[in-house]
Amino acid sequence: MSELKGAMIIGQSGGPSSVINASCYGAIKAGLDSDVITKVYGAANGIVGVLNDKLYIMDEEDPEELAIMKYTPSSALGSCRYKIADPDVDDTDYKRILEIFKKYDVRYFFYNGGNDSMDTCNKISKYMNKVGYECRVMGIPKTIDNDLFGTDHCPGFSSAAKYIATSMVEVYQDAHVYDKGQVTIVEIMGRHAGWLAGAAALAKVTGYGPDLIYLPEVDFKMDEFIEDVKRIWDENKNVLVAVSEGIHYADGRFVSEAETSATDGFGHAQLGGLAARLADVVKKEIAGVKVRPIELSLLQRCAEHCASQTDSDESYMAGKTAVEQAVAGVTDKMVGFKCTRDENGYTCEPLLLDLSSVANYEKKVPVEWINARGNDVSDEYIKYALPLIQGEIQMYKENSLPRFVHLKKVVAK
Secondary structure: OOOOOEEEEEEEOOOOOOOHHHHHHHHHHHHHHOOOEEEEEEEOOOHHHHHOOOEEEHHHOOHHHHHHHHHOOOOOOOOOOOOOOOOOOOOHHHHHHHHHHHHOOEEEEEEEEOHHHHHHHHHHHHHHHHHOOOOEEEEEEOOOOOOEOOOOOOOOHHHHHHHHHHHHHHHHHHHOOOOOOOEEEEEEOOOOOOHHHHHHHHHHHHOOOOOEEEOOOOOOOHHHHHHHHHHHHHHHOOEEEEEEOOOEOOOOOEOOOOOOOOEOOOOOEOOOOHHHHHHHHHHHHOOOOOEEEEEOHHHHOOOHHHOEHHHHHHHHHHHHHHHHHHHOOOOOEEEEEEEEEEOOEEEEEEEEEEHHHHOOOEOOOOHHHEOOOOOOEOHHHHHHHHHHHOOEOOOOEEOOEEOOOOOOOOEOO
């Protein structure tokens, strides 16, 4: 394919993570180092920044400061939850995007996000091809939910999993300190996929894991949950439970009593309050028991102090690979991971996936990794996830506190 000269835009979308900026930095640096990419722009708040003509000139950032992005959590360029319409129904946004691309001679577009972001990426790619505007479009994965189709795992999941496992070990210590025990219920993110809740099982490697783990891949049975808790309470006078926020009954209803009519920009129900709901049930069923509900909530997304170096390195690789492959002529792809886990250890290499095969598909925990009772995961899950949480990042610190990136954010005119 012929050499394509022009500018690039990278945008970030969806929920933040500990390593989304590592991917972004990998892409930005590869763009700055490229001989064919003439300018590197960062979209302010994802695709919304493109639509609003608010682009940051990354060429004007200090290189040393920019490098701190690799160990800065959340989305340094700003994020959004904006769903663009099907172009066959309403092409208003697409015409505006094309207008902006032409204004800045953008020939490379990279979008860093999860399922819905890959859908956006796919739609833009198809539209540019349809109207005959040569622009290479690549998706860079990001989601702590680990539910993107086709890739072994997603950047961001590993660090969130490490935080969850670490928190479970620490909560275990706290819950077992008194002469009178308690039931502790820890609510973990995950609407339809239980990868994050499953990560609580990694705490078992230390000997301080949860007694029960519930994932949304299987129907939740309240009567069996009560039986499980009562049985372990009678045996140990202490119960530690990890539960995914998205557990549901056989009829599809979420167990969470805090489910509301509110949704995010993509129509997903906002969940919460599950741990408190289950705590109330346990209090009624076991007389006099102390029950403590804990909702990890946002803490599990951007815990940079507990990030996985493996996750950081792989995330950087994903961003770098996306740009290098686009410059080489590839388009309409998402960078995924192909991994091996065997007697020789763990290896990970980039894998290119069609955007159309990734967008709007959810990868769930294999049901064979969940026990028959539906209250725990198997060793297969631990073998899968344990290599991903390895390594400690070397955070930048000042006064023993995190030092995160400070971008100039010079806006293009």
